[in-house]
Amino acid sequence: MNVWDWNFAGQIIPALLNGLRITLIATVLGSLIAFVLGLVLAILGRGPRPVRIVVRAIVEFIRSTPLLVQVYFLFFVLPAFGVVLPALTVGVLALGVHYATYTSEVYRAGIDAVPRGQWEAATALSLPRTRVWTGVVLPQAIPRVLPALGNYVISMFKETPLLIGIGVLDIVGQVREVGGQSFRYVEAYTLAGLLFLLLSYPASLAVRRLERRRAVR
Amino acid sequence: MPSVEKSGADPMIAFDGVEKRFGDNVVLSELSFTVAPGEHVCLIGPSGSGKTTILRLLMTLEKCDAGTITVGGTSLSHMEKNGKLVPADEKHVRDVRKRIGMVFQQFNLFPNMTVRGNLVEAPTRVLGLSKDEADARAKELLDLVGLGDRIDSHPTQLSGGQQQRVAIARALAMRPDVLLLDEVTSALDPELVAGVLKLLSDIGSSTDITFLCVTHEMGFARDFSDRVMMFDGGRVIEDAAPEKLFTAPEHERTQAFLHAVVDR
Amino acid sequence: MDNLGTFLSVLSQGLPFTIIATVAGILLTIVLSFVAGLALMSSSKTVRVISRIYVEGLRGTSEVVQLFWIFFALPVLVGFQIVPIWAGILVLGLNHGAYGAEIVRGAVQSVPRAQVEGAIALSMTPAQRMRRVILPQAVVEMLPSFNNLFIQLLKSTALLSFVSINEITRQAQQVLVPRFNPQAFQIFLLLLVMYLIMSLVITAIMRTLERVAAARVGRKPSARSRSQATGAGIA
Numbered sequence: 001m002n003v004w005d006w007n008f009a010g011q012i013i014p015a016l017l018n019g020l021r022i023t024l025i026a027t028v029l030g031s032l033i034a035f036v037l038g039l040v041l042a043i044l045g046r047g048p049r050p051v052r053i054v055v056r057a058i059v060e061f062i063r064s065t066p067l068l069v070q071v072y073f074l075f076f077v078l079p080a081f082g083v084v085l086p087a088l089t090v091g092v093l094a095l096g097v098h099y100a101t102y103t104s105e106v107y108r109a110g111i112d113a114v115p116r117g118q119w120e121a122a123t124a125l126s127l128p129r130t131r132v133w134t135g136v137v138l139p140q141a142i143p144r145v146l147p148a149l150g151n152y153v154i155s156m157f158k159e160t161p162l163l164i165g166i167g168v169l170d171i172v173g174q175v176r177e178v179g180g181q182s183f184r185y186v187e188a189y190t191l192a193g194l195l196f197l198l199l200s201y202p203a204s205l206a207v208r209r210l211e212r213r214r215a216v217r
Numbered sequence: 218m219p220s221v222e223k224s225g226a227d228p229m230i231a232f233d234g235v236e237k238r239f240g241d242n243v244v245l246s247e248l249s250f251t252v253a254p255g256e257h258v259c260l261i262g263p264s265g266s267g268k269t270t271i272l273r274l275l276m277t278l279e280k281c282d283a284g285t286i287t288v289g290g291t292s293l294s295h296m297e298k299n300g301k302l303v304p305a306d307e308k309h310v311r312d313v314r315k316r317i318g319m320v321f322q323q324f325n326l327f328p329n330m331t332v333r334g335n336l337v338e339a340p341t342r343v344l345g346l347s348k349d350e351a352d353a354r355a356k357e358l359l360d361l362v363g364l365g366d367r368i369d370s371h372p373t374q375l376s377g378g379q380q381q382r383v384a385i386a387r388a389l390a391m392r393p394d395v396l397l398l399d400e401v402t403s404a405l406d407p408e409l410v411a412g413v414l415k416l417l418s419d420i421g422s423s424t425d426i427t428f429l430c431v432t433h434e435m436g437f438a439r440d441f442s443d444r445v446m447m448f449d450g451g452r453v454i455e456d457a458a459p460e461k462l463f464t465a466p467e468h469e470r471t472q473a474f475l476h477a478v479v480d481r
Numbered sequence: 482m483d484n485l486g487t488f489l490s491v492l493s494q495g496l497p498f499t500i501i502a503t504v505a506g507i508l509l510t511i512v513l514s515f516v517a518g519l520a521l522m523s524s525s526k527t528v529r530v531i532s533r534i535y536v537e538g539l540r541g542t543s544e545v546v547q548l549f550w551i552f553f554a555l556p557v558l559v560g561f562q563i564v565p566i567w568a569g570i571l572v573l574g575l576n577h578g579a580y581g582a583e584i585v586r587g588a589v590q591s592v593p594r595a596q597v598e599g600a601i602a603l604s605m606t607p608a609q610r611m612r613r614v615i616l617p618q619a620v621v622e623m624l625p626s627f628n629n630l631f632i633q634l635l636k637s638t639a640l641l642s643f644v645s646i647n648e649i650t651r652q653a654q655q656v657l658v659p660r661f662n663p664q665a666f667q668i669f670l671l672l673l674v675m676y677l678i679m680s681l682v683i684t685a686i687m688r689t690l691e692r693v694a695a696a697r698v699g700r701k702p703s704a705r706s707r708s709q710a711t712g713a714g715i716a
Contacts, residue, residue, distance in 0.1 A: 325596060326599070342613070371699035372699060373698075373700065
């Protein structure tokens, strides 16, 4: 038996692409949740003291514990409350919430970097609170944090395979099935790894370029 | 430290046709001068005239693009191997470098070591002194610079003036033949400047070290040096004894510069 | 929660695996971070390229894929199976070492050029400059990022449940949940709390190291050091 069978490698490709579709769906939807929820957490984190403390505690708790366990938690616990969701939906929720705790820190740093004078100027103009955020602070903070957000999208992409724990057939789930049927793992996992590299490496180069462009300005 | 090169009339430092560019910007062009053993030379001139580059070339922090620099008759950039001149290797450069000490504008003390650590590090690891010898030398030098009681302090606990005194002691601990001073008082608060300059004058008059200093302190340049070189646009435009240069400068750029500095 | 005792004892049976994987993984990560991080700045182009391939290759592929590759593909290539826990530690170390290499490189490059010049002016050799002057200062910069990296590594040990290592997540998901399905909430909450405690221990140790290291360079550790490093911690 050859170590590497090109024929078999070719047969895996459709399964890989099928899996890639699921992986990308999970990444895109998970990122959207992470972007929105992270911003909410960051803004709440600047609210009154009790809110701030509760938000920080939740963020720390989620950040400090494994995503996989959180995926299991949602998958096994939600049905107990009568909420039965497809595995992929549970996965997207878990990814989104987990990464929201990362992005909230990113937003926080971005908001902190807006000079104090900007807040003071907005106050001096008697702008309403929401307008201060949407008109002054966020437009300055968000462009700054785009590279960091981009990096988190890339790492989420690479973390979606742990959704196989609840039976989601992403790239790894697909090749595991194909590889398991024929006991040919070398091609399956090597191709899966290369597919991740092929997509994430150019993406991270693009983010680095964006970072440098921002740094120059 | 007795050495063959040092005795006799050989210069301690010799620049011959040295050129240095940063990109298109020519910092030094066709620069030639010598400094005799034990001589005190000050370099003055407007900012950006290439004075500091001379010190950095000597300390091998920069490489020159053309020309040769020798210290005590030994080339910085080349060495002799089997009778042929070849580009210097790291070891050759380090051997020449050992004879030169440098005190920086920003002190450059190592924050991860105490004052004692800063003073014994290179003597033990580079010169191979025993710990006790290096320690004794450190104490002696700290007494000399008036900081005998701060030997176990961290550099960050000291004032700028004290840090610069430690940096001077650290350079002296290597027993250099040549000491390069790069605007050593520029980063100090005004009230601390005089003390550090007094210390340098005392060291200058009690040792036979060769000094090459870049300074904006004209009073110090006048009192301390045997010779002053006025720099402008990467060239020496006037080279004279301080009495002459400060009282009757020949070149009009020198006159203008001194006028501007004194007026300040 | 009458079954709390059972839950705790079953989960505790997995603790040695989780702790061994975390500690050994961290040790391997430290070694690889420094070796690869310094290699990234080597004067030899070959060394730089090799370390760059390691760093980008491991960061660019998914950790789960790496785990499966070592468990299922590598044995076919080399002809024998590595003891599961060792294979797990190897993946944890290799993967996080690649991230750590960039932490080391970044911290070394953040040491001011003036410090290097100070060391050159004292005729120190390149090795002496790195070991005695640059690294001791760079380590202070690295510690907050390493804190994040080590917590990431602890969290990654849960992935070892995929390859039949009986660490705490596998104990919960394979042993407890099938038997006590209605109490899944309690089981997983307990499991999450165990991870939280372990990551608090890591943070406490790292904070102490930060204080010691900062005091050695005569600095106060910055209050926000951890959150500032978040961006670099995971990527």
